[in-house]
Amino acid sequence: MPSVSPMRVPGRVQVLVAGGGPVGLAAAVELGRRGIDVLVVEPRAAVSHARPRCKTLNVRTMEHLRRWGLAERLRARAPLPPSWSQDVVFCTSLSGRELSRFTGVLGLVPEGDRFPETGQQAPQYVLEEVLREAVEEIAPGRLVLGSKVVGVRQDDESVAVTVDDGTGRRVVVTADYVIGCDGPRSVVRDEIGARYVGGEALRPNFGMVFESPGLWEHVAHGPAVQYWVVNAAAPALVGPLDRTDTWWAIGFGVDRETGEREARRIIDGVAGRPVRAKVLSTDPWTARMMTVDRMRDGRVFLAGDAAHLNPPFGGHGLNTGIGDAVDLGWKLAAVLDGWGGPGILDSYESERRPVQERVIREATANMRVLSTELYADDLDADDEAGARARRAAGVRIQETKKAEFHSLDLVLGLRIADSPIVPAARSLWAGARLPHLFLADGRSLYDVLGAGLTLLALTEDAPVAAVEEAARLRGVPLGVVRLPEPVAAGYAAKLGARLVLVRPDQVVAWLGDEAPEDAVSLIDTVGGGAPRPLHTSQERKHHV
Structure with missing residues (x-):
């Protein structure tokens, strides 16, 4: 991937994006496709495959990728096509008893005219690589890698952004606007004096990626995009990253020290038997439920994780950030192109904050019942007590987890209720996503x-x-x-x-x-x- 030394970056651009993860890159694609001179500054020289992070690209994100001409490119690189599986399985282990199952999950199955693109399971790094390529195609030389934003100062006319190339050399870029997409430790957020408001979960979790040749031979439940493992030894969530040997897993209630020490035991507990496995990476984390107290200061805006954090259950976090990038991208372009007035930028926070808050509420509700809460005695027993325990577990799973995997009303049905750029109307369609349909010639x-x-x-x-x-x-x-x-x-x-x-x-x-x-x-x-x-x-x- 081509990159630009900070010593050669342009002295002035229309929009500078701090952070070149999926949200920052999406903002750059939205802006660049509209002819805006955009510069992305990203500390990582290369996209790491060690930690896949987000794995769910929802229907709405795929609709945006379609509009950018990137949906098919991404699908071609995703290891798991939607046709491979549209199921989530709850089980005592990969080789153990099945407790319940959800089918047609996460928008992976077409629903007639409802949407033109199904969801897609893909590691975050696949999306990042596709978006990096797109930025380079749209705006060659405008992706500055191995560098980071370390300072932001603005006046009424512009923003002065200090960029460090990682060796201590610094340059100042002047931008009309800045978007802070630099994550939970956002420098941009700190520079404008914004802060997170909210809380975090009490229980730690231990994420890891592992390679296990032959594990598929022991999976008793067929292909699934997620397996929720409900047992006392290793309550966990696990899924395939590809159709061969690579898996991701989250051990619930496991702290960093325990996870590092007992990773192999957790893998065996998930599998339900001893298996060959090699841990490729670890990622301890604790869920946070936070939004910033303000998403804008003058010419500087926040998007993605720099603006909000939510538990990952339901797969909404990255997708909400992509929504931020699209919303802010077209609005900044409208202003820079001369047809957008000040109210169009004021609408960014008024339109996106209710979405972010709703997503946090839904993801927090999804987190209330995990494998640890579903465990009961006798789930693996061969007798009548085991059958009763499994029936009871299945009922509870269906009652408490359905909304997590069938959430298209949240993904597609959110309506902008209060915005300075949506005229008051009696129709419930005003402020909503335009209902989709396929035309007679097959086009969307x-x-x-x-x-x-x-x-x-x-x-x-x-x-x-x-x-x-x-x-x-x-x-x-x-x-x-x-x-x-x-x-x-x-x-x-x-x-x-x-x-x-x-x-x-x-x-x-x-x-x-x-x-x-x-x-x-x-x-x-x-x-x-x-x-x-x-x-x-x-x-x-x-x-x-």
């Missing part, structure tokens, strides 16, 4: 949306002229898409409107049967207010 509706605003016309005579003219007068990029019959009629009936104004992030900004009386006001609101003047007083008189 999302594939025909524009990079700016899109006005969907759902009847042949839908009155688009007023909104088109308002966008032209304000210099706002707007494309009109007329859906063909009979698809359009059914879609109009579903939304209860003939006109739908869609934002660049596939969120419904406004909808109605007729253009609003003041279409300029609509465009001004969606564009963040404080618009540029209309071209001439004659044009304004004609429009109004």
Whole structure:
């Protein structure tokens, strides 16, 4: 992967992203595809495969990857295709008794028109490598590796960012805006005086990656993306990183010292028998439930783990960060391109904070029942007591864990309820993700949306002229898409409107049967207010 020495970085850019993990890279792709001059500064010279971290890319993240033209590239590199398994298994061990099972989990199974891309199981490093390539393709020489942001100072006009190349040599880059995607130990967060608010779990956990040739021969439950192991010896969560010998595992309630000392015992406990295994890496952690007290200070913003932390159960953390990057990316581009007003940046926190808080609540609820809480006597017994214990465990698993693996209402159904750029409306579709459908030619509706605003016309005579003219007068990029019959009629009936104004992030900004009386006001609101003047007083008189 090409990198740039800090001594050769540009002296000025439009946006500097501190941190080149998945969230920072996603922000750079969103911005770069919109023609914004973006620079990413990342301390790691190479992407490590030692710790896979996030393994679940949800449907919404895959929709963004599709929009960027990267979904198929990522799927081609992911070791586990969705067709391989869509199951989560609860068992006494990999070779032991099955207690319960969830199928069609984590958006891995198509559901008709509901979404154009299924979820994908992939180690975080696969996503990072694909996004690094994309940044280099979009903006060659704008990925600075082996370097870190060590200072941020801003005034009303710009931000001065100090970059250290790891040897003590430093340069200052001037940016119009800065996005801090530099993780839980964020320098950017510290520099703007923001702080985490929240708490952490009392119980430690011990993550590891191990190689175990032949372990698949002992797995009694068939392929699954996760196996929840419920026993006294090694209550754990384990899953395959590939279809050969490499696995990840989380030992619940295991501290660093115990995990380092007893890793092999834990692996044998998970397997339910002694197995050959080599520990490749370890990653002790404790769940934290935190958000920052503010996500913005002037021209500096926070996203991803720099802004919020949640337990990993349900696979929402990284995906929420990608959502941050997309939301902030298109809004910064709108401002830098001249059509976005100040309200569009104010909307970043008002739109994303409720999502982050909801995700933290859901992930915390998922954490309340883990393998340690599911254990009971006799689960492996061959007698009637064992059968009763397994039936009881199965009932409890289905009652307490279903929401963790079937969470598409959370992933796709969140609605922006209070935003300065979403006009007040009675329709529940306003502020929601645009309902998806496949067109007659097999294309996704999302594939025909524009990079700016899109006005969907759902009847042949839908009155688009007023909104088109308002966008032209304000210099706002707007494309009109007329859906063909009979698809359009059914879609109009579903939304209860003939006109739908869609934002660049596939969120419904406004909808109605007729253009609003003041279409300029609509465009001004969606564009963040404080618009540029209309071209001439004659044009304004004609429009109004």
